[in-house]
Amino acid sequence: MKIGFDNEKYLKTQSAHIQERIEQFGQKLYLEFGGKLFDDYHASRVLPGFQPDSKLRMLKQLSDQAEIIIAISAEDIEKNKVRGDLGITYDSDVLRLMNAYHEQGLYVGSVVITKYSGQESASLFKSRLEKLGIKVYRHYVIPGYPSNVPFIVSDEGYGKNDYIETSRPLAVVTAPGPGSGKMAVCLSQLYQEHRRGISAGYAKFETFPIWNIPLKHPVNLAYEAATADLNDVNMIDPFHLEAYGETTVNYNRDVEIFPVLNAMFQRIYGESPYKSPTDMGVNMAGSCICDDEACKEASRQEIIRRYYDSLKRLLFGTCSDSEVMKIEMLMNQAGINVHDRPVVDAALERAKETQAPAAALQLRDGRIITGKTSNLLGASAALLLNALKELAGLEHERHVISPEAIEPIQKLKTLYQGSKNPRLHTDEVLIALSVSAATDPSAKLALDQLPKLRGCQVHTSVMVSSVDMKQFKKLSIQATFEAKYEKNSVFFGGKGV
Structure with a gap:
């Protein structure tokens, strides 16, 4: 950068x-x-x-x-x-x-x-x-x-x-x-x-x-x-x-x-x-x-992020159509569109391939990593794990968190906490990775890469939970989201999405 x-x-x-x-x-x-x-x-x-x-x-x-x-x-x-x-x-x-x-x-x-x-x-x-x-x-x-x-x-x-x-x-x-x-x-x-x-x-x-x-x-x-x-x-x-x-x-x-x-x-x-x-x-x-060119490019990316944020708030009913239209006008003045944000097309293409919510992250050197939804992990959680493994030089097939370690967390969520979604969110997968790091050197190596995600760009093909939004913010990841709910859900709040 x-x-x-x-x-x-x-x-x-x-x-x-x-x-x-x-x-x-x-x-x-x-x-x-x-x-x-x-x-x-x-x-x-x-x-x-x-x-x-x-x-x-x-x-x-x-x-x-x-x-x-x-x-x-x-x-x-x-x-x-x-x-x-x-x-x-x-x-x-x-x-x-x-x-x-x-x-x-x-x-x-x-x-x-x-x-x-x-x-x-x-x-x-x-x-x-x-x-x-x-x-x-x-x-x-x-x-x-x-x-x-x-x-x-x-x-x-x-x-x-x-x-x-x-x-x-x-x-x-x-x-x-x-x-x-x-x-x-x-x-x-x-x-x-x-x-x-x-x-x-x-x-x-x-x-x-x-x-x-x-x-x-x-x-x-x-x-x-x-x-x-x-x-x-x-x-x-x-x-x-x-x-x-x-x-x-x-x-x-x-x-x-x-x-x-x-x-x-x-x-x-x-x-x-x-x-x-x-x-x-x-x-x-x-x-x-x-x-000047570095500041221009950073600002163009900020305008696109602001555009996606306004679309999100329009979906939530907290902003007006005129605000969205104004930012569209500013994008035209800057000569940019959403496809000038590389993670957007990468996330949407991955979602089309898998027919499920997906996410993409651009590392500081320009490499783009994607994550898909699975029975164990949400797209954002999978994306974080994939990015950390990439930074650590680990094969993507390598499990830094074993499925056996994830299963008890899913049981806690669904059986005792009443959640309908068994997949792990970003905060839960990071906790699981931290626990694994105590005994698995590969997990520790992956966990040690977290600071390198600071300033990286992310896009997801659907709105994510407030928990995942906050986690991206805590990690200083600059994230945008398509303004649509997964499975046309009208409820959006905690970890239920």
């Missing part, structure tokens, strides 16, 4: 650029921190070489100057909004984030509950945090936001919000997810600081879209695919083009809100420090791409 991104250069240039922005504004910089701070797997997939915790490591270089403010919307607390990737509510994620930051030596100064209008659940959450010794502030719903600038930038607008007390020159405003009100928190603090005679600035750190690569570059198209549910659109920044005669890329929400932001800056300071949305950003990722 080719490296396309210079991570060490990124850590140095990004922290230096943020330091420059702090110095530009003198006493205080409020940095709106978009995206995921320490588990940015999207960036690591489309920019091979980017480490998922790169932004966290970069911030740690500024740890003596930085404090973190975590924003969470009262509306999201009220409706128990869940992070799709982790399956936990936003309020639980606030506590998870705080613990993670503390463990990394970063100072979390406070939590701010935004869009607060007396919601009982938000008030209870505030009390819970305060009992833990955490400073909590409230920012209120402002009528006419964001268009009524004179009212917003007044004592009745931002002036009614709690003033967040900070003690360090860099205040990083982050959140569990989008729509939490990070920008409004930053702007409210600018107004509050200005009233107190403190000079403060605002900047935005968002990895995507990357402003200094082409609009239709696959990396930027992959970002549109990732945010298809939000209907974000990458576009040329018209303000930057007019001010500097330079073409840069931004996205529609920042371009649409910029006139309002500009008016707010002018009302607070008398003039705006920025001439365009691009000016507000501090992202240096585009300058750290070292192999």
Whole structure:
């Protein structure tokens, strides 16, 4: 797998650029921190070489100057909004984030509950945090936001919000997810600081879209695919083009809100420090791409994976037809289709041969391994075993788990646990392989190959169980699935599929 991104250069240039922005504004910089701070797997997939915790490591270089403010919307607390990737509510994620930051030596100064209008659940959450010794502030719903600038930038607008007390020159405003009100928190603090005679600035750190690569570059198209549910659109920044005669890329929400932001800056300071949305950003990722073709190919694969994910969610009833159509349009713009993902045709061909569900995996060196459904193993479980044997240099006919070892597990599942499916799933076959490895050197050799599956591509001819999905994720295998059930089953959940 080719490296396309210079991570060490990124850590140095990004922290230096943020330091420059702090110095530009003198006493205080409020940095709106978009995206995921320490588990940015999207960036690591489309920019091979980017480490998922790169932004966290970069911030740690500024740890003596930085404090973190975590924003969470009262509306999201009220409706128990869940992070799709982790399956936990936003309020639980606030506590998870705080613990993670503390463990990394970063100072979390406070939590701010935004869009607060007396919601009982938000008030209870505030009390819970305060009992833990955490400073909590409230920012209120402002009528006419964001268009009524004179009212917003007044004592009745931002002036009614709690003033967040900070003690360090860099205040990083982050959140569990989008729509939490990070920008409004930053702007409210600018107004509050200005009233107190403190000079403060605002900047935005968002990895995507990357402003200094082409609009239709696959990396930027992959970002549109990732945010298809939000209907974000990458576009040329018209303000930057007019001010500097330079073409840069931004996205529609920042371009649409910029006139309002500009008016707010002018009302607070008398003039705006920025001439365009691009000016507000501090992202240096585009300058750290070292192999453009590697990043393009990685991004094309990401778009196809996003397409399959949208088809899966359409099957589950959790996304719309328009989202699928948008990603199809992005695939057309990138000049790709599903057959550009080698494991797709391999899995479908194997399924056609066996007349049963099948799966395919592409190893790092390009070799493709397949797995079929049998009486003992599901297709995904068989695929994992075949891939591990291939990596270990073992003959595929060799049993690293004997049928006699599998039979008791099947009996446990069907006789005592009530499962209708006797075949082993991926987690069960790995446990069986681990047990066999204690006495069989071949099984141990196969088990030792597991780390080599990291980053490999998989496709299955049918939807797999949630257990198999999670197992692929745990192994850092990038898997896609045909959006159809095995045997036209309408039930999809645990290990029953």
